[in-house]
Amino acid sequence: xxxxxxxxNLCKKYDNxxxxxxxxxxxxxxxxxxxxxxxxxxTTTIKAILNIIKSYxxxxxxxxxxxxxxxxxxxxxxxxxxxxMFFPEILTPNDINKAMQGIYRNWDxxxxxDYLKKFSLLPNKQIKTFSKGMRKKLEIxxxxxxxxxxxxxxxxxxxxxxxxxxxxxxxxxxxxxKDECSILLSSHITADLEHIADYITFIxxxxxxxxxxxxxxxxxYGIVKCTEKEFKDIDKKDYIKYRKTKYEYEILVSNKKDFKxxxxxxxxxxxxxxxxxxxxxxxxx
Amino acid sequence: MTGFIxxxxxxxKSNFKLLGILIVVYAIMxxxxxxxxxxxxxxxxxxxxxSTFSYDNYNxxxxxxxxLPNGRKNSVKSKYVTTILITFIVSIITTLLSFIIxxxxxxxxxxxxxxxxxxxxxxxxLLVLTIMYPIIYKFGVEKARIGIFLLVFGIVIIGGLLAxxxxxxxxxxxxxxxxxxxxxxxxxxxxxxxxxxxxxxxxIFSKKDF
Numbered sequence: 001x002x003x004x005x006x007x008x009n010l011c012k013k014y015d016n017x018x019x020x021x022x023x024x025x026x027x028x029x030x031x032x033x034x035x036x037x038x039x040x041x042x043t044t045t046i047k048a049i050l051n052i053i054k055s056y057x058x059x060x061x062x063x064x065x066x067x068x069x070x071x072x073x074x075x076x077x078x079x080x081x082x083x084x085m086f087f088p089e090i091l092t093p094n095d096i097n098k099a100m101q102g103i104y105r106n107w108d109x110x111x112x113x114d115y116l117k118k119f120s121l122l123p124n125k126q127i128k129t130f131s132k133g134m135r136k137k138l139e140i141x142x143x144x145x146x147x148x149x150x151x152x153x154x155x156x157x158x159x160x161x162x163x164x165x166x167x168x169x170x171x172x173x174x175x176x177x178k179d180e181c182s183i184l185l186s187s188h189i190t191a192d193l194e195h196i197a198d199y200i201t202f203i204x205x206x207x208x209x210x211x212x213x214x215x216x217x218x219x220x221y222g223i224v225k226c227t228e229k230e231f232k233d234i235d236k237k238d239y240i241k242y243r244k245t246k247y248e249y250e251i252l253v254s255n256k257k258d259f260k261x262x263x264x265x266x267x268x269x270x271x272x273x274x275x276x277x278x279x280x281x282x283x284x285x
Numbered sequence: 286m287t288g289f290i291x292x293x294x295x296x297x298k299s300n301f302k303l304l305g306i307l308i309v310v311y312a313i314m315x316x317x318x319x320x321x322x323x324x325x326x327x328x329x330x331x332x333x334x335x336s337t338f339s340y341d342n343y344n345x346x347x348x349x350x351x352x353l354p355n356g357r358k359n360s361v362k363s364k365y366v367t368t369i370l371i372t373f374i375v376s377i378i379t380t381l382l383s384f385i386i387x388x389x390x391x392x393x394x395x396x397x398x399x400x401x402x403x404x405x406x407x408x409x410x411l412l413v414l415t416i417m418y419p420i421i422y423k424f425g426v427e428k429a430r431i432g433i434f435l436l437v438f439g440i441v442i443i444g445g446l447l448a449x450x451x452x453x454x455x456x457x458x459x460x461x462x463x464x465x466x467x468x469x470x471x472x473x474x475x476x477x478x479x480x481x482x483x484x485x486x487x488x489i490f491s492k493k494d495f
Contacts, residue, residue, distance in 0.1 A: 047348075047495065050351065050352045051351060052348050052351040052352060052494070052495050053495065054492070054494055055494055071355075072354045072355045075352065075353060075354040075355075075356070076354050078352070080349075080352040080353075082345075082348065082349055082352065084345060085344070085345035085346070085348045085349040085495075086344060086345070086349050087292070087344065087346060088296055088337075088340035088341055088343070088344045088346055089340070089343075089344050090299070090340055091292070091295055091296060092295075095291070095292065095295035098288075098291045098295065099288045099289070099291045099292035099295065100288060101288065101291075102286070102287035102288025102289070102290070102291055103288030103289070103353050103354060103359075104288075104353075104354065152352075
């Protein structure tokens with residue numbers, strides 16, 4: 001099994017939104033950043049992968065198994081953090097520990113308590129007394145404490161301050177290094193992903209716009225900055241999107257090197273995932 | 286499933302105090318020969334459990350539970366099992382207390398009357414569960430509360446109208462031969478209705494999308 005997760009032609013239609021032929025693969029031991037603006041379809045895709053929504057078309061395989069036919073078996077090995085969905089807030093971390101002992105075969109109380117200590121979470125305090133960041137940390141601790149082979153994390157760093165975010169990102173990295181775990185991580189805080197993600201899958205308006213290695217994206221893609229006159233000389237085939245700012249044109253290109261060879265434009269900036277998202281969504285062709 | 290039961294029990298643990306207080310009040314009032322409120326206690330168990338649905342809904346637990354192993358099935362099963370479990374425990378405690386109260390007040394224990402009262406109460410409680418839970422799973426707690434009100438209201442109206450046209454005493458007389466088997470019949474009916482209700486709830490929940 002080379003891919004822990006394979007999504008093929010996933011379609012789901014709502015009255016005002018549609019997932020259109022979503023396809024991507026997450027290789028074993030890798031971290032995939034799943035990016036897109038709010039409402040692009042990240043959470044809906046994740047819900048379909050986890051069978052939280054059932055009525056969809058397409059094929060989803062996890063650990064090589066059909067996610068609908070082998071639901072229980074698959075979920076024993078998945079750790080999940082979902083945006084805004086968790087245990088009722090009148091419970092305490094201790095209650096969650098007791099409940100999870102009866103839910104996951106491999107639940108590790110020692111590991112859970114270690115995470116509680118690491119995140120400074122009091123085991124006997126009700127969740128409702130926790131700040132948003134603390135709740136997120138508790139969700140992460142819960143997702144990690146049964147030795148999952150795949151982590152599916154929907155906005156796991158939202159609500160965390162920069163220090164806690166760095167701490168959490170480091171934990172994800174160390175899990176990948178230690179265990180044979182893979183991570184699908186949706187986030188709109190793309191700076192985190194640039195540091196840890198091996199792959200980036202970008203969804204926009206219910207469609208996958210690109211799914212590539214982070215290295216390829218950050219090293220090959222670039223932003224050309226030029227004047228209007230220079231822009232008019234560029235062939236449409238040689239760029240993906242452009243936008244006009246107050247003083248210049250910003251052009252997204254998929255191969256900086258080739259572009260430089262073809263055109264005599266010297267300013268080609270390195271791209272960030274934020275730039276990529278903004279130009280892909282707001283740019284024109 | 287035990288994990289889901291532990292989660293539901295943890296959610297209602299703060300209500301155990303209230304139940305304890307009510308049991309003590311019942312004991313005191315019973316010993317003073319005042320109102321018999323034994324029938325209220327098992328009903329309280331269902332009401333307390335219904336409050337857990339509100340918490341689940343508020344924190345979107347149902348959607349989260351779908352991401353857990355066997356979450357769709359066990360979420361529903363644990364609600365039924367936990368409700369039945371606490372209803373039985375409270376009913377047993379209440380029955381034992383009723384024996385004591387009966388003995389203290391009259392120096393005899395009217396086993397038959399106490400057991401029949403408790404059996405009727407447990408049956409009534411299970412009937413509420415049978416009707417309420419599938420409605421909650423289908424429409425949510427708030428709508429279910431209105432639904433149960435309309436249902437009871439409807440039964441009373443229809444019952445009242447039917448009573449005008451049908452001679453109930455004749456029917457009861459013709460059913461008198463069942464009296465000897467009433468306990469067995471109640472148990473069988475209770476098992477069938479609760480199992481049916483569970484299956485309906487499970488079916489509704491298994492089709493839910495969040």
